[in-house]
Amino acid sequence: xxxxxIDNVKKRYGQTEIxxxxxxxxxxxxxxILVGPSGCGKSTLMNSIAGxxxxxxxxxxxxxxxxxxxxxxxxxxxxxxxxxxxxxxxTVAENISFGLEMRKVPKEERDAEVQRVADMLQIxxxxxxxxxxxxxxxxxxxxxxxxxxxxxxxxxxDEPLSNLDAKLRVEMRTEIKKLHQKLGTTIVYVTHDxxxxxxxxxxxxxxxxxxxxxxxxxQEIYDNPTNLFVAGFMGSPAMNFVPAKVVEQNGTYALELQxxxxxxxxxxxxxxxxxxxxxxxxxxxxxxxxTEPQPHKEGAEFVVTADIDVEVTEPMGADTMVLTRISExxxxxxxxxxYPVKANETVAMMFDTSKAVxxxxxxxxRIDN
Amino acid sequence: xxxxxxxxxxxxxxxxxIALYIALLAMAAVYLAPFLVMLLTSLxxxxxxxxxxxxxxxxxxxxxxxxxxxxxxxxxxQCEGMAPYFFNSFQIxxxxxxxxxxxxxxxxYVISHWKFKGxxxxxxxxxxxxxxxxQVILLPMARTLGWLGIANTTTGLVMVHVIYGVAFTTxxxxxxxxxxxxxxVKAARLDGAGFFTIFYRIILPVSTPIIVVTVIWQFTxxxxxxxxxxxxxxxxxxxxxxxxxxxxxxxxxxxxxxxDMAAAIIAALPTLVVYIxxxxxxxxxxxxxxxxx
Numbered sequence: 227x228x229x230x231x232i233d234n235v236k237k238r239y240g241q242t243e244i245x246x247x248x249x250x251x252x253x254x255x256x257x258x259i260l261v262g263p264s265g266c267g268k269s270t271l272m273n274s275i276a277g278x279x280x281x282x283x284x285x286x287x288x289x290x291x292x293x294x295x296x297x298x299x300x301x302x303x304x305x306x307x308x309x310x311x312x313x314x315x316x317t318v319a320e321n322i323s324f325g326l327e328m329r330k331v332p333k334e335e336r337d338a339e340v341q342r343v344a345d346m347l348q349i350x351x352x353x354x355x356x357x358x359x360x361x362x363x364x365x366x367x368x369x370x371x372x373x374x375x376x377x378x379x380x381x382x383x384d385e386p387l388s389n390l391d392a393k394l395r396v397e398m399r400t401e402i403k404k405l406h407q408k409l410g411t412t413i414v415y416v417t418h419d420x421x422x423x424x425x426x427x428x429x430x431x432x433x434x435x436x437x438x439x440x441x442x443x444x445q446e447i448y449d450n451p452t453n454l455f456v457a458g459f460m461g462s463p464a465m466n467f468v469p470a471k472v473v474e475q476n477g478t479y480a481l482e483l484q485x486x487x488x489x490x491x492x493x494x495x496x497x498x499x500x501x502x503x504x505x506x507x508x509x510x511x512x513x514x515x516x517t518e519p520q521p522h523k524e525g526a527e528f529v530v531t532a533d534i535d536v537e538v539t540e541p542m543g544a545d546t547m548v549l550t551r552i553s554e555x556x557x558x559x560x561x562x563x564x565y566p567v568k569a570n571e572t573v574a575m576m577f578d579t580s581k582a583v584x585x586x587x588x589x590x591x592r593i594d595n
Numbered sequence: 596x597x598x599x600x601x602x603x604x605x606x607x608x609x610x611x612x613i614a615l616y617i618a619l620l621a622m623a624a625v626y627l628a629p630f631l632v633m634l635l636t637s638l639x640x641x642x643x644x645x646x647x648x649x650x651x652x653x654x655x656x657x658x659x660x661x662x663x664x665x666x667x668x669x670x671x672x673q674c675e676g677m678a679p680y681f682f683n684s685f686q687i688x689x690x691x692x693x694x695x696x697x698x699x700x701x702x703x704y705v706i707s708h709w710k711f712k713g714x715x716x717x718x719x720x721x722x723x724x725x726x727x728x729x730q731v732i733l734l735p736m737a738r739t740l741g742w743l744g745i746a747n748t749t750t751g752l753v754m755v756h757v758i759y760g761v762a763f764t765t766x767x768x769x770x771x772x773x774x775x776x777x778x779x780v781k782a783a784r785l786d787g788a789g790f791f792t793i794f795y796r797i798i799l800p801v802s803t804p805i806i807v808v809t810v811i812w813q814f815t816x817x818x819x820x821x822x823x824x825x826x827x828x829x830x831x832x833x834x835x836x837x838x839x840x841x842x843x844x845x846x847x848x849x850x851x852x853x854x855d856m857a858a859a860i861i862a863a864l865p866t867l868v869v870y871i872x873x874x875x876x877x878x879x880x881x882x883x884x885x886x887x888x
Contacts, residue, residue, distance in 0.1 A: 278781050299787035311778035315800035324796075328787035372786075 227254045227411055228289035228379040230275070235284035237270055237436075244270050246436040247284070252414075252429060254289075257406050260416045261423040261459070262433035268416045271433070272384055275414060277301050288379055299328070304373035305382040308389060310365045312357035318368050319344075319353040325376045343371045346405075363394045370405070383415040387422065399425060420460050424448065432456045449581060454590035457510050457583065463547065466516070466557045467585070470509040472502045481509055481584075484553040486533035486572050491579050494528060498594040499584065507593060510583040513547065513558040518565035519576045528580040533572050534559070548575075630860075637661060637857035644852050660853035664861060668854050670841035677858050679831075680838035684818060684865075686749050687834055691756035692813045698757065699764020699809060700802065704794055706765070707772040708780045718769065724762030729822045732759070740827060747829030755827055756817045763816075764809050771805035772798065807876040815866045835862045 230252050237245035245267050252258045260268040273279040275286060277298035285294045293301045304325070312321050322343055323336040331339070344350040347367045357365060366386065373381055383402070387395045403426055406413055417423055423430050424444045432439045432447060432455070440452045451457035457465045470481035470491075479496040483489050491509075493499060499507070523529050534557075540547040541563055548559040548567050559575055567573050584593040632649050637660050639653040666676035705711075706718050736755055737746070745751035775798065783793045824834040833841075839862045843855050870877070 273781075276781075276785060278784065298781075298784045303785060305782065305785050307778040307782060309776050309778050311776060311782040313779065313783070313797050315797070324783075324788075325786035328792070372782075376786075 229254045229256075229287075230258070230380065230412060230414065231285075231287040232271070232275070233285040233287065235271070235274060235281050235286060237267070237274060237279070238282045244436050245274070245281070248436075248438055250431055250438060250441055252412065254412055255410045257413045257415065257426055257428040259423045259427035259430045260414065260433060261418065261420060261430055262439075263418060263459075266433040267436040268418075268433050269384060272382055272414065272416045276303055276305055276382055302376075302379045303382060304376050304378040304380075305384065306369045306373050306386045308385040310357075310369040310389075312365060312368055312372070314357055317354055317356055318349065318360070318371075321357070321368060322353075322371045322375045325372065329376070339375050343375045346374065347371050362390055363398065366390060366394075366398055370402075374409075380412045380414065383413065385416055385418070388417070388419070402426065421462065424460065430460075432459060450592075450595075451510070451583065452592055452595070454508065454510075454585050457585070461512060463513055463558045466511045466513060466552075466555070468509045468511060468555050468557060469506050469553045469587070471506050472499045472504065474503060479503065481507070481579075483509070483532075485550075485575075486535050489530065489532040489577075491530045491577050491582075492528050493582060493584065493594070494580055495594040502593065506587055508585040508587055509579075510585060511557075511577070511579065512581065513560040515578045515581060516557065516559035517576050517578070518561045518567075519574055523576060523578065526578075526580075528578060528582075530577045530579070531574055532577060534575050535572050536567055536569055538569055539567050548573075550575075633856045633860055637664075637853050637860060639853055641849060641851060641853060660851070661857045661861075663851075664842070664854045664857035668842050668851075668858060669845050669847070670838045671845055677835060677838055677842065677861050680833055680835045681861065683749070683828075683832055683838075684835040687752050687756065687824075687832075688814060688817045691753045691760065691817050692810055694753070695757045695760035695764050695813055696806065696809045698761050699766075699768045700799070700806070701794070702761065702765040703768025703770075703772045704798055706769045708775070708777060708798075709790070718765075721762050721765050724759075725766060729759075733822070733826050737826065747827070747832065749828075749832045752823065752827050752832065752834070755823050756820070759823075760813050760816065764813065767805055767809050767812070768802070771802065775801065804876060804879055807873050811869055811873055811877050814869050818866050838862075 230250070232248050232250040235245055235248045236243065248267075248271060250258070260271060262268050270279060274281050277293065277296060277300075281294060285292055287293065288301060288303070313324065316324065319340050322340045326336045326339060340353065341350070344353055347370060349364065349367050349371060352360060352364060352368070357368065360368065366389075369386070386402075387398055390398060399422060402415075406426075415422075415426060427444050429441060430444055430447050431441045434455055440447055440456045442450070447456060447460050451460065451465075454467065458467070468483055470483050472479055473482045473490060474480075475490060478492075479499040480490050480492050481499075483491060493509075519531050524531075534548075534550040534552065536548055536550055538549040540549070543563070546561045546563045546565070546567065548561050550557050550559060561567060561575075565573075585591065586593055635650065635653060636644060638657055639647070640657055640659070643651075643654060664677055666678050667674060668676045670677075670680070702721070706714055740746040740751045740755070743751070743754075745754065779797060780793055783797050788796065818834075819836065820834070821836040821840065824837045825840070828834060828837060839858055842858050
């Protein structure tokens with residue numbers, strides 16, 4: 227176990243800068259997730275941590291050791307790859323013990339370690355098989371076993387679940403989380419799946435265009451996104467962005483929306499809107515904050531009930547998603563399925579803005595921070 | 596109704612199948628005819644050849660021509676048959692195939708998994724090597740061999756074949772290794788394996804199909820080579836192809852077609868054997884990279 231410090235790391239290929247000064251530092255035992263769309267540099271960053279790619283500038287520290295120029299094998303890192311990268315000519319047991327063999331661990335210790343890992347991952351019955359004879363989920367386990375066998379200081383997971391089918395992916399996700407809780411090891415995990423990021427991480431680094439947009443706990447990222455990109459990336463369905471006009475009302479500032487009729491909603495930090503008085507901003511409101519009227523919230527400070535014009539309803543069992551249009555923007559609302567909503571009708575909805583956030587329309591940056 | 600329809604299609608199927616076999620047999624006959632003529636001629640004696648037609652069967656099985664071709668026929672002023680040259684060829688082919696295959700595997704491994712600055716240019720340059728005609732390099736190569744002091748030796752011929760073959764073997768291995776995921780090499784590096792360990796433990800064990808292809812290709816190319824053999828071999832290091840030419844062109848009195856034919860079959864036999872033994876791997880290996888990524 228070791229902490230990880232990435233200090234102003236840059237990576238250039240010729241003129242193009244892939245990583246534009248990355249700063250991340252995590253404690254020993256933390257589960258860090260790098261998340262972002264394809265081409266954001268997350269895999270490059272991962273490879274740089276592993277030592278498979280050189281960095282152009284900056285430092286990488288594992289624990290207190292500067293490993294910026296160390297070769298991969300000297301970093302004491304194990305990696306699980308998206309394609310599993312199992313050695314096709316070796317049995318499962320040989321795959322798991324290969325790293326130990328390379329480090330000249332005696333045969334008996336290797337066998338004991340293979341047994342320990344196999345028991346932990348319940349792959350004991352597969353040890354004599356070749357990778358080609360395994361299913362996707364089994365290969366995934368073996369790949370993890372290979373990483374576990376060396377007991378490295380840190381684990382890197384490069385989109386390990388994206389080749390599995392949906393059901394297996396959820397199972398393995400839970401299993402990885404359990405494993406982390408049991409072993410308490412430092413893990414860096416790359417994914418483009420924001421649900422994986424939310425469920426697994428101690429901390430998430432949201433990346434875009436070679437820059438870290440935000441580094442924080444999953445809840446921080448969910449509740450307090452620093453900009454439109456982060457807000458839109460995390461959460462499913464995504465946060466609603468509603469153009470709203472800042473209006474002065476009773477000596478404070480509020481936001482005017484165009485629902486079925488013009489509606490004014492309060493904002494938790496009205497003073498931050500002062501500079502935008504009379505102008506339009508983007509109001510960020512999660513779907514679960516627009517619901518059917520709930521009696522117990524009636525009259526609360528940041529709750530307003532207004533009519534909306536329903537466009538489409540999508541029953542999902544636990545909730546019904548209601549699609550409407552507010553101030554020309556498409557908006558998702560999350561309703562109780564018992565609430566009678568039909569397409570092309572006008573119904574009352576409760577807007578809870580206590581957790582609403584505001585973004586500058588042009589720069590996309592948070593206003594109310 | 597459906598039964599009848601089924602029976603009709605099956606008769607049609609059968610007819611088509613028979614037609615297919617006839618067509619295939621006809622093609623096979625066209626390809627095998629020259630070999631058959633060679634074989635028949637080699638079993639006749641000179642008198643029979645003169646009186647009979649090309650395809651007439653020999654009166655009796657007569658292997659005299661074979662034993663003469665193997666150990667008694669004259670190639671120029673020597674009259675030791677094909678045997679010594681047959682072994683000369685093996686002495687050239689075996690090291691040349693082994694070295695060029697190994698070098699090709701290493702080159703392919705580097706070009707596809709240890710890319711360096713300019714590795715693509717290097718590969719392109721190697722590709723050009725595949726298009727250089729034999730004749731072009733004759734003179735410069737002769738100078739080089741003389742300068743290295745290995746002109747007219749087996750070593751020299753082996754070197755020429757290795758140099759000329761590396762372009763092809765590299766191309767084969769590079770294309771095959773391109774289909775091996777880079778993550779495999781990365782995983783091995785993280786596991787602590789070095790350049791040669793990865794090559795020996797991870798890459799080579801999965802290379803059997805392409806090794807078979809390369810060995811067959813190189814074996815056939817080098818065994819059948821005449822030009823390099825005639826240009827760079829010494830008096831006693833001539834390969835079998837050159838000896839065959841000498842044998843056919845050396846005549847005292849009447850032409851012994853039966854001996855010529857036997858000698859030609861002897862010269863072609865090793866490549867034939869290689870194809871029969873490893874032919875199915877050849878096709879498999881050629882398509883392996885294409886089908887599975």
